[in-house]
Structures are given as C-alpha cells and as structure tokens.
Amino acid sequence: MRPRPAPQNSPRAHHRTRAETAPALLPPAAPLPLVPLALLLALLLNAALAGCAPPAPGPSQPPPPILAAAPATQAEPLARAAALLAGDSEFFSDQGPPQAPAQDALALLQGRTEPQARLLAAKALRQLGRFDEAVAECNRQILRTPRLAEAFVERGQSFSAxxxxxRALEDFQAALVLDPKNIAALLAQGDAYFVLERPAEAEASYSRAIELAPERPLAWINRGVARDEQSRFQEAIADFTQALALDPAEPSALANRGVSRSQAGDIPGMCADYARACALGLCRRLHDAHAMGYCLPR
Structure with missing residues (x-):
C-alpha cells in the first residue's frame, strides 16, 4: 500500500508498503454497499472473458463450495506447504519475503491435483514472482470449481502484483459475491481500492473485515493506513495502537504509527516508534529519518 508522499522536509519521505500495513475503539464505518446488478454483470462478463465465469448467485443455488479436507495420508504435505506459505500476509524484513519456503512448498505440491493443493501452488508461484503462472493456475481451478471464492481471491492478488x-478488484468483488464474509477477499479488496486511490472505500472494506475478525492485526493496520491517507491521523494512530494491543511485536504497526505521529506533529513519538520497529527488524523508517536529520542518537 502506498499512502501519498510527505513534503520533502518531512520525516515521512517515502511511500508506505503493504508489508508496513490494519485497531482502535472507534465508531463503526459505514457498511459496504450492496453489489449493484450492473456491477455484478460486469464481474461475470470479466470472468467470462478470462474463460472462467462463475454462475451468478441466485435463491435456488447452493452455497459456495468449501474445500474438502484431504485424506489423513495426504494431509501432512498440504499442511506443511500451507505452513511454509503462511507468511503471505505477515511482516517481512526489509529484504522482502524469503523465496526458499515458497520453492519448498511448490515441491511438496508437485503432482497434487485437488483444489486446495492447486490454490496453494498458485500462492507459491505468486510468492516466487511467477504471477502469470499463478493466474493460469487459478484460471484452471475456477474452470473446475467456478464458485470457489478462494480461487478468485488468489487470482486477484496475482493480477494486483x-x-x-x-481486474484484481473485480476478482475480489466476485469472491465477495460468492462469500460475503471472506476475510481474505475483504482485505484484498481494501488493498485494491487503496492502490486505485480510493481510500474511503478501502477503509470500508477493512472495517468490514474488523467487524468479522476483530482479532486480526492486519485489518486494523490497513485501516489505519487508509485513514492516514485521508489525513485522519489521530484515528489512524488509534488503529495502529489497537493492532499493537493485539500483537505487541508487530513492527509494521509501529512503523506506520510513527508515520502518522510525524504527520500529527509528534516527532518524539515518531522516533520512539521507528526505534521499536527497528528493534523488531523493520529499520527502513528509522534509517530514512536519520538521513533527514531526525531521531539521531544522542
């Protein structure tokens, strides 16, 4: 995620990345709007053009499918692959996500054909930067199981990359038509709105995710970023503070709170947050502040 750049003389001179990105007890945001018919038709048309249109939901249709658990003898490799890829939404160091776990996961999934395994393979391909291959894998799964919301979420993340x-936004919206409570789709939809410079709509997506899963720090951090983008710095600070209440060792919450504190004029608070984030492995903000003459050691 990339909030606007700060003025050149500000300690906030670089964009914020998604890895630095979602809590506070604030009034609930407005609910997400219902998907209008025209938008739904557009989503289905887009999926059709990609060769994998999901059926439009209707009162006579069954609920979206749930990925079946693999037999016990096959479950261990899937669980190991999922664990290797679990860092997708978590903090990565300044050097970015490591690629070795994704490569190991892909090796574990070789030859596996069940939908859960193929979606994990698409995620591994995405983490390896092989986005076109990840999209193609998702396309195959959508053709096989067109009402599988997770496949649209995964494909949308590769489209975004x-x-x-x-296109990414349309996939996330299609996933939410199929499964309105899909947390991954809500978070990804918020990210897509943010990239499209629509922070109010991003905030609404993150707020809905918080409503459904208030224990998830990432949703609070991302909402804080969206609120900061709208110059609502105190609300952003409150969101980052709530994320830290849920996970005190989350460096992205600290780094982002430091940014909002700098925007609110609290330079000592900014420096304290940057120093704590650096102690947890996220040092870019502190280094940037040093380069501009802020937060220098005494």
Whole structure:
C-alpha cells in the first residue's frame, strides 16, 4: 500500500508498503454497499472473458463450495506447504519475503491435483514472482470449481502484483459475491481500492473485515493506513495502537504509527516508534529519518 508522499522536509519521505500495513475503539464505518446488478454483470462478463465465469448467485443455488479436507495420508504435505506459505500476509524484513519456503512448498505440491493443493501452488508461484503462472493456475481451478471464492481471491492478488488493479478488484468483488464474509477477499479488496486511490472505500472494506475478525492485526493496520491517507491521523494512530494491543511485536504497526505521529506533529513519538520497529527488524523508517536529520542518537 502506498499512502501519498510527505513534503520533502518531512520525516515521512517515502511511500508506505503493504508489508508496513490494519485497531482502535472507534465508531463503526459505514457498511459496504450492496453489489449493484450492473456491477455484478460486469464481474461475470470479466470472468467470462478470462474463460472462467462463475454462475451468478441466485435463491435456488447452493452455497459456495468449501474445500474438502484431504485424506489423513495426504494431509501432512498440504499442511506443511500451507505452513511454509503462511507468511503471505505477515511482516517481512526489509529484504522482502524469503523465496526458499515458497520453492519448498511448490515441491511438496508437485503432482497434487485437488483444489486446495492447486490454490496453494498458485500462492507459491505468486510468492516466487511467477504471477502469470499463478493466474493460469487459478484460471484452471475456477474452470473446475467456478464458485470457489478462494480461487478468485488468489487470482486477484496475482493480477494486483501484475499492475492490473481493476481486474484484481473485480476478482475480489466476485469472491465477495460468492462469500460475503471472506476475510481474505475483504482485505484484498481494501488493498485494491487503496492502490486505485480510493481510500474511503478501502477503509470500508477493512472495517468490514474488523467487524468479522476483530482479532486480526492486519485489518486494523490497513485501516489505519487508509485513514492516514485521508489525513485522519489521530484515528489512524488509534488503529495502529489497537493492532499493537493485539500483537505487541508487530513492527509494521509501529512503523506506520510513527508515520502518522510525524504527520500529527509528534516527532518524539515518531522516533520512539521507528526505534521499536527497528528493534523488531523493520529499520527502513528509522534509517530514512536519520538521513533527514531526525531521531539521531544522542
């Protein structure tokens, strides 16, 4: 995620990345709007053009499918692969996500054909930067199981990485038509809105995710970023503070709170947060502040 750049003389001189990105006891945001018919038709048309249109939901249709658990003899490799890929939404160091776990996961999934395994393979391909291959894998799964919301979420994340923001947003919206309580889709939809410079809609997506899963720090951090982008710095600070209440060792919450504190004029608070984030492995903000003459050691 990339909030606007700060003025050149500000300690906030670089964009914020998604790895630095969602809590506070604030009034609930407005609920997400219902998907209008025209938008739903557009989503289905887009999926059809990709060769994998999901059926439009209707009162006579069954609920979206749930991925079946693998037999006990096959479950261990899937569980190991999922564990290797579990860092997808978590903090990575300044050097970015390590690629070895994704490569190991892909090796574990070789030859596996069940949908859960193939979606994990698509996630591994995405983490390896092989986005076109990840999209192709998701396309195959959507053709096989067109009402599988997770496949649209995963494909949308690869579209986003490829810079196709509108296509990504359409996939996340399609996933939410199929499963309105899909937390991953809500978070990803918020990210897509943010990239498209629509922070109010991003905030609404994150607020809905918080409503459904208030224990998830990432949703609070991302909402804080969206509120900061709208110059609502105190509300952003409160969201980052709530994320830290849920996970005191979350460096992205500290780094982002430091940014909002700098915007609110609290330079000592900014420096304290940057120092704590650096102690947890996220040092870029502190180094940037040093380069501009802030937070220097005494």
């Amino acid at each position: 490829l810079g196709h923001g509108q």
